[in-house]
Amino acid sequence: MERARFTEEHELFRTGVREFVNREITPALANWEQQGRIDPQLWRAAGKQGLLGLTVPEEYGGEGCSDYRFRCVVMDELAEAAAASVNVALGGFDDLVAPYLVDLGTEEQKRRWLPGLCSGERTAAIAMTEPDAGSDLRGIRTTAVRDGDHWVLNGAKTFITGGGHAGLVIVVARTHPEAGSRGFSLLVVEEGMPGFTRGQALDKLGQRAEDVSELFFDDVHVPVTNLLGNEGGGFGHLMERLPRERMSIAYYALTTAEAALRWTVDHVKSRRAFGQPIAEFQNTKFTLAEIVTELEVTRAYLDQCVDALTAGTLSATDAAKAKWWATELQQRVISRCLQLHGGYGYMREYPIARAFVDARVSTIYGGTTEIMKEIIGRHVIA
Incomplete structure (x- = not known):
């Protein structure tokens, strides 16, 4: 299947990325998965590579x-390297943190934080989710009270990607409890601030190389100069930038499913049963026909969404459509591809096995499938 609408410049860039993945990631990935952490040197290498x-x-x-x-x-x-953990780790900056800092940061904030993040000398995370507030961000209980030239921050966050090593964390907190959705603000907490502590990395089903942690804030005094965006505008800031996060999840879901199809075609052509390649059985051909058709139809829609995101016109509703559809398709495709691998598909040395467990969270994080349908349904009714 051809990758649509990539230019010669994109393909030249792809060559460099592929060399980087083969050199820096593929040889180390199994070890990172066992250790439950990515070597911090990877961020510096990625920064140097651009x-x-x-x-x-x-x-x-x-x-x-x-x-x-x-x-x-x-x-x-x-995706081709079955390196979902690395995608989340690197994408955590480009798809989540960077848009907030670039769009909302003051000149001083951008010059203070962005160069170190782009070089990989520092890492960052965004802390929205709480034990009682996942997809429903209005349930956030973390609070920040103004005290002179500081905000005093108290609360806890969970399931924070990259939280265990992040040098700075964008924290969503209630600064005006009586103001409803207008009562949230974004505060940037930096490593070393007294009262800011981290729990142990959580034991996840998949994407085991990337740390996901609990974060705790106990009377953390955050300078007012670390307020990101408008006071009380946090909820709006989140809503404006969630489409990019959801689009990144949708795209990675699709490209992972496409990779799974390629691995499976290679496998069924080389693996024999009952005197012939598995690829020659009608069930195999019908399954592959269904998969490739669904992928190509989805690719056409997501290509449109990618263009809209680049143009700055991707709506929250269209991002929600892309997110729920592509991630649910990812589950179906990878499961069927694993089935065609037989017993080999259950072995973690095969990329299809890692992709199977890594993909499961796609329909959950960034907003569950059910929340995506709620967003779309509200739009249809309106």
């Missing part, structure tokens, strides 16, 4: 490229 801060303006250390297809190229190559 893979961090793709959309961050050059004056702040980034690549200054608004074309989201370059980020898609990175996801393609990580």
Whole structure:
């Protein structure tokens, strides 16, 4: 299946990304999965390669490229290596943190934080989810009270990707409890601030190399200069940027499913049963026909969404459509591909096995499938 609408420039970039993945990631991935952590050196290597801060303006250390297809190229190559953990780790900056800092940060904040993040010398995370507030962000209980030139932050966050090693964390907190959805603000907590502690990395089903942690804030005094965006505007800031996060999840789900199909075609052509290649059985051909058709139809829609994201016109509703459909399709495709691998598909040395467990969270994080349908349904009724 051809990757649509990538130019010669994108393919040249792809060559460099593929070499980077083969050199820096593939040989170490199994070890990282066993250790439950990615070597911090990877961020510095990625920064040197120009893979961090793709959309961050050059004056702040980034690549200054608004074309989201370059980020898609990175996801393609990580999917081919079954490196979902690495995609989440690197994408945590480009798809989650960077848009907040670039769009909402003051000049001083951007110059203070972005160069180190783009070079990989520091890492960052965004802390939204709480034990009682997942997809429903209005349930957030973490609070921040103004005290002179500081905000005093108290609360806890959970399931925070990269939280165990992040040098700075964008924390969503209630600053005006009586104001409803207008009562949230974004505060940037930096490593070393008294009262900021981290729990142990959580024991996950898949994506085991990337740490996901609990974070605790006990009377953390955050300078007012670390307020990101408008006071009380946190909920709106989140809603404006969630489409990019959801689009990144959708795209990676699709490109992982496409990779799974390629691995499966290679396997069924070489593996024999009852005197012939598995590929020659009608069931195999029918299954592959269904998979490739669903993938190509989905690719056509997601290509449109990628173009809209680059143009800044991707709506929250269309991002929700892409997210729920592509991630649910990912579950179906990878499961069927694993079945065609037979017993080998259950072995973690095969990429299809890692992809199977790594993919399961896709329909959950970034907003569950059910929440995506709620967003779309509200739009249809309105």
